[in-house]
Amino acid sequence: MTESRVVIGGPPVGILLAILGLFGSSQAVQLKTPEIAAAVLPLPEDLRNGSAIVRLNSAGVSESLRSGTNGMVCIADRPGDDSFDVRCYHKDFISVVYRSFQLDSEGVRGAKLYDRIEAEIKAGTLKLPGQPTAGYRCLGPASGYDASTNAVSKEIRCWQSIHFPFRTAHEMGLMDEKEIPDNMRAKMPYVMSSGRFWSHVMIEHQRNEQNADHLH
Numbered sequence: 001m002t003e004s005r006v007v008i009g010g011p012p013v014g015i016l017l018a019i020l021g022l023f024g025s026s027q028a029v030q031l032k033t034p035e036i037a038a039a040v041l042p043l044p045e046d047l048r049n050g051s052a053i054v055r056l057n058s059a060g061v062s063e064s065l066r067s068g069t070n071g072m073v074c075i076a077d078r079p080g081d082d083s084f085d086v087r088c089y090h091k092d093f094i095s096v097v098y099r100s101f102q103l104d105s106e107g108v109r110g111a112k113l114y115d116r117i118e119a120e121i122k123a124g125t126l127k128l129p130g131q132p133t134a135g136y137r138c139l140g141p142a143s144g145y146d147a148s149t150n151a152v153s154k155e156i157r158c159w160q161s162i163h164f165p166f167r168t169a170h171e172m173g174l175m176d177e178k179e180i181p182d183n184m185r186a187k188m189p190y191v192m193s194s195g196r197f198w199s200h201v202m203i204e205h206q207r208n209e210q211n212a213d214h215l216h
Contacts, residue, residue, distance in 0.1 A: 036065060037150045039076040039086050042136035042158055047072055051088060060101030072134075077145075084145040084156060087137040092129035093163055096197065099126055118197050128165045128197065135161040135200065161192075161200040169194040174201060 035055070040048040052068030055076040065076065074088040075097070089097050096117065103113050120126040137159060144155030152158070169176040169191035180190040186204040193199045 033065075034147050034150070035076050038084075038145065038147070039065075039074040040088070041150070041152065042086055042088050042138045042160075043072065043074065047088075052091070056098070056101055058105060060098060060103075060105045062098055082142050083140065084142050084152070085137075085139050087135065087139075089135045089163075090129065090133035092131075093133040093135075096121075096126060096128065114193075114196055114198070121197060133163050135163055137161070157204075159205065160203040162203070163198075163200040165197050165199055166195060167199050172201065177202075 036053050039053050040051055043051060047070055050068055050070030051072040051074050053065040053074050053076060054062040055065055056062055056078070062075075068091075071091050072088050073091050073094045074086065077084055077086050087097075099117055099120070100113060103109075103116055108116055117126065121128055138152060138156050139158075140152070140156035144153045145151075146153070164172065169179075172191060175188075175190045176194050177190055177192045180188070184190075185202070186206045189201045189203050191199060192202055
């Protein structure tokens with residue numbers, strides 16, 4: 001008697017399942033690579049699996065490491081330097097972040113960088129979102145990150161930001177970074193880069209909260 005096979009759209013079911021199994025295994029490995037695991041640390045746990053991951057080359061151009069589904073894009077830490085710096089922004093705002101890195105790589109920094117970006121926004125060559133967007137960042141010395149446990153120490157500062165391009169602190173009813181005392185910055189939100197394209201509300205935390213559960 002001839003052995004029969006159940007076929008769905010061509011390949012035998014066994015082969016199809018094997019392919020799916022390999023794909024799933026590859027995805028699991030991808031999710032666990034140290035570079036990706038570190039890149040998503042600034043995000044709340046529920047946003048990590050759906051975020052896109054990129055690395056930036058020396059010219060500030062993004063190279064995709066993983067596609068995303070929830071609108072957040074995380075920039076992996078640059079290896080080989082003395083800092084640990086990972087950050088995540090909404091996809092509608094990320095082009096501005098990329099452009100900042102690109103200009104910085106060309107030696108354009110500080111007020112000149114702000115002026116260049118705002119000129120490009122005004123010219124329509126660089127787009128900003130029409131709604132506020134969130135940012136997340138962890139920054140500190142490279143020694144403050146442990147790759148074996150994917151955890152940060154108190155040397156690493158982690159914070160969140162809400163970006164309101166060109167809005168001023170007083171328009172939002174908040175204190176400007178120049179007005180708020182240092183000892184109050186981790187106790188209440190305040191605005192950095194007030195009135196500029198990078199205007200954002202800063203949400204900092206007390207030092208004893210830096211190693212909260214979401215940071216590993």
